[in-house]
Amino acid sequence: MKSFPVRTHQDVRNALLGRREIALLDVREEDPHAQCHPLFAANLPLSKLELDAWTKLPRRSVPIVLLDNGEGFAQRAATKLDALGYTDIALLEGGLAGWIDAGGEVFRDVNVPSKAFGEFVEAERHTPSLTAEAVNALLSGGEDVVVLDARRFDEYQTMNIPGSISVPGAELALRARALAPNPATRVIVNCAGRTRSIIGTQSLVNAG
Template sequence: MNLLTITPSQVRSRLLLREEMALLDLRHEAAYATGHPLFAANMAVGRIALEAEIRLPRKDAPIVVYDDGEGLVAEAARHFAALGYSDIRELDGGLEAWRNAGFEIFIDVNSYAKAFGELVESRRHTPSLSAEEVAGLLSNKADIRILDVRRPDEYTTMNIPGSVSVPGAELVLRAGHVAPDSATTIVVNCAGRTRSIIGAQSLINAGVANKVVALRNGTMGWTLANQTLEHRADRRGGIGQFEGARDQAREVAYRAGVRHLNPHETAVLEADKTRTLYRFDVRPVEDYAAGHLKGFRHYPGGQLVQEIDMAAPVRGARILLTDDRGVRADMTASWLAQMAFEVYVIEGGYDDALEIGPPQILPKPDPSHRYRRPYEGTEASRDAMQAYFDWEYGLVEQLRRDGTHGFFVI
């Protein structure tokens, strides 16, 4: 089939104007991670039948596909056409044309969320402590609590000794339980940088009275500092909001431009078929399984911010979040809005009939096709960890050169 083409300059213009578009890299993830445009999402050609209808909910949304000379575009176009997608274009000249136009190439995965995290730290000067400083505080039995904001399975694999698992969007909801004394210093950590920066700044934005710092460079930084990690821990933070947390979270969302809708207003939004709408339930998986609003996909808030290119590859789409307690949705929405999405939070709806059951989970790709992140597991080399940090430290400058992001920081 003959595809219409779109030039790199036209793609860039659409990004600058915030028009809806899914820019899709058709290579395997390992190849995608070697370099791609900032807002390109990975959808390997062999996974289109598995992923497209979940990740691309509007079938007439503009989709631009490319490869790097592998000849994947025609096959991808056939897959999309078979599924009913109607607006497919090929990036004229592929990734090589993007390079030749002088536009920025970003490596790794979840690149624009990571770049946004670096921008937040740069703009807000999010406080942090080194691994050596935190280890010293632990050794001296200082009044600190370490909150690990990664997924529970990541925490179980390895964690900072004594830390408690409080996945990202749960922080404002649970910090008052884990650190009830405002004199306690809260140290937020992830595996590297992004989630700890966003987590620490979430607590600061929400007005927690405690001193809050990020553990600089996370478990990777801890390893590079020759500190010992704990394994197979199972400490979970319970629900306990600090004073004023609910109102503060709402205020943070308001300042970011998040809009709140009642169920009737949500129905009007859902009826608009001219725009892509993503609907996410940002609660923990056990809450979702116990009862969730129909049509909402499960995606815990902290991971949603980190993996927004995977969850919502249509740049310029609308996002609707739900959470029976409100706090998690408001804090998650505040970050997505700052990443230039049009974000809404639905209020209520949990008194009606709910769907019960576990979330739909996409099959994992073949391990040989997957990019091995230097911050996961326990086997990454020290050189790989350091190279990763060197890249992250340069992301703010790379954002400036790219110029398409539209991010702001409240």
């Protein structure tokens, strides 16, 4: 079995703080990743590696650091990435336990950096919001409302608010005026949780 270099907690931390390019990848499944992981570790499960690697890591020379929690997934992922043509692959020394033992912080949930950013935006900009009950009342009452779902289209297809329109977040500012041409129409942005709703709503507010 091919061996790969090892990078320490301090080396990875310095790269992150120095804003140097690094893809810190947790190759466990989403649930264990969500329970405990370094802040900027992206989840790319070993089971989906060959399906998603070229989309999520389009440049083969990107510096990659892989971590697991002692299951051996990181070594297997490194072997697969090597076979796919990636040229800068390393393992995190000690995996998740090594990160913790070295004093590294860990976080719970998924997409933690973007969620923290969303909460920061709402607190700073006082982004307007409505409760689910209020939105339901507006829709039930036939008010002049348009609901724009800012999630990916595949998420929208899985479940959505009846009558809502799929408008992935990056398209909101482009399409909102066409979907709500009357300035009096109340535009409501939703997602599955909060973050994309906050960022989508604030983007429309900023766009006028």
